[in-house]
Amino acid sequence: MTDNVPIVRLDRVQKSFGAARVLDGVSFDVQRGEVVAIVGKSGSGKSTALRCIDRLETIDGGQITVCGQSLDSPSLDLRRLRREVGIVFQSYNLFPHLTVMQNVSLALRKVRRKSAAEAATIAQRVLHQVGMADKAQAYPEQLSGGQQQRVAIARSLAMEPQLMLFDEVTSALDPELTGEVLQVMESLARGGMTMILVTHEMAFAAKVANQIIFMHAGRVHEAGGPEILAAPQTPELRRFVGNGL
Amino acid sequence: MSYKFEFASVLAFWPDFLHGTWLTVQLSFLATLLGFLLGTLCAIGRRGHIAWLRRVCGFYVEVIRNTPLLVQIFLFYFGLASVGLPMPATVAALVVLVINVGAYTTEIMRAGFDSVHPGQLEAAECLGLSRPQIYWNVVLQPAMERVYPALTSQFVLLMLATSITSQISAEELTAVANRVQSMTFRAFETYLVVAAFYLVLSFAMRLGFWLLGVVIFPRRRRLGTAL
């Protein structure tokens, strides 16, 4: 019975920024081990939906349940829940005054309360996983965008989250650097990590995602496997796919 | 101009000048340390969720920054003594200096905290760090790096401002100068000598802060970026 409980459920979620209705009744489920890609043009609300999942934004209506807990529950321990959710941002947001190793091990020591030695071991392992082990002593400003993004992925990965969110993580990168990041994300997906990605990389989404959600004007217009991109049902998705590919 | 400059009688008081300098240094050092602490805590208070704390910190900063240090000293030293709370001049001087520089430091640190990109705060929050942990590990160092020149200048100004405490007879350098000039009748020379002492102190302080910066900001040290 518990196997079918989705790890993330959005149920008729509404959100407005001032007068602008950004999310207008968004509903979808994400199962454990699934890779979900949310696509759509700018302003469709996809990043907002993702940010709501980690409670970076609060919602005005509907309900979001993450790892079995409702985000508007008064007894929610947000800090504890956030340990289970990793998020990687478009602008990496690495801590500039810390080395790569320190960036990755900070939360391990302070939040998961690992000893310095344990934290270093785990950090070393995830850095190796993303291919950045040799840059452990570098500062973020010494790295390229693609390298910084991989460190950002490692930083979230080190916490051993149940779920990872990716908010347009390659959009700020030069084209030749996106490949290394997508490669890391693909290997994470193959390793069974539950992932929700907001992305413009349609080919990548088609290749790696189990479920694709197309959002338009704050609503889910179409959802399904990667085949919906090849055979769009709605005119909006048809237009979007025609422009993108 | 028939005035003959004569420094010998003034310079004969060099032990007194050194004593005065020593108190100036002590006052400056302690006031810098405690003032920085007070200012940082107040800056955190001003940015926090607790509304009354924000208002109290704001009120404190505006009152101190819009009244002269001399008035603050008089009010504290003479005013408190008159309502039954007398204290040694040196103690009063230190307390007022701390309160005074704390207000200016609050604003400097606030600017520093505000300069940290909100994205980093989001990243830290999403890693599960608590607010105090975020301040200590993510915000404080970059903020200090950003405002370090302003902090240095402010604390040098503080050292120069210790001269005002001579008005309540704290025996720092300016008070010594006042005493010496009344004994030698060489006022101009005395104050010139004392000005030289302050200049040396200013220079030494800036050098000290620069060295401190090299020590506490390893990224700058390693990447060679100027502070």
Add this chain to the structure above:
Amino acid sequence: MNNEFNANHLMYLLHGAAWTLGLSAVGFVGGSLLGFVVALGRIAPSRWLRGSVMVYVQLVQGTPLLILMFLAYFGLSIAGLDVSPLVAAGLAMTVYASAYLGEIWRGSLQSVPRTQWEAAECLSFSASQRLFLIIVPQALRIATPPTVGFLVQIVKNTSLASVVGFIELARAGQVINNALFEPFLVFSIMAVLYFALCYPLSLWAHALETRLQVGRRVPLGT
């Protein structure tokens, strides 16, 4: 004997406050004129000029204002000139303000984008035309918030003129306190009066900053 703080005392304080404003004006105007020279000197082509002006600024900024007041007071008498506290205090405030305003304005001049200097050069303006017609008007915009902010410093620092005997607000307060022995009351009223003079200026400086969006500049001082 009259031992209560009354309207006469308040009038005396307000009279002192007027002198505070007067001395502030002297310091600001004098400091501005000299400060402008300082600013120009700091960006002059001649290295010797730049160096000596920098030394001047470092000397003034490295000396407490109180000491500058004493030096002005006793220095003037040595020079055989009439030593009224107003003149001495005015001279000290002028020198003090010139160093700080000079630095503020130098920064403003240098903040005007390089491209403006170059464009003016390409339009065949002479050096002084370029400066006064193109650069200074733009620098004025940038300079206004910190200049107003420094004005607050000037007003507060006039309190030190009391030490060389100039009867401004701080001195007036001391005189009254010596008569009444009510330091808490008298100095509190004095503080309120200074606040009334300074706070509007601080607010104005802040408003200017926000309106001109010149990025947050934190005023330092005592």
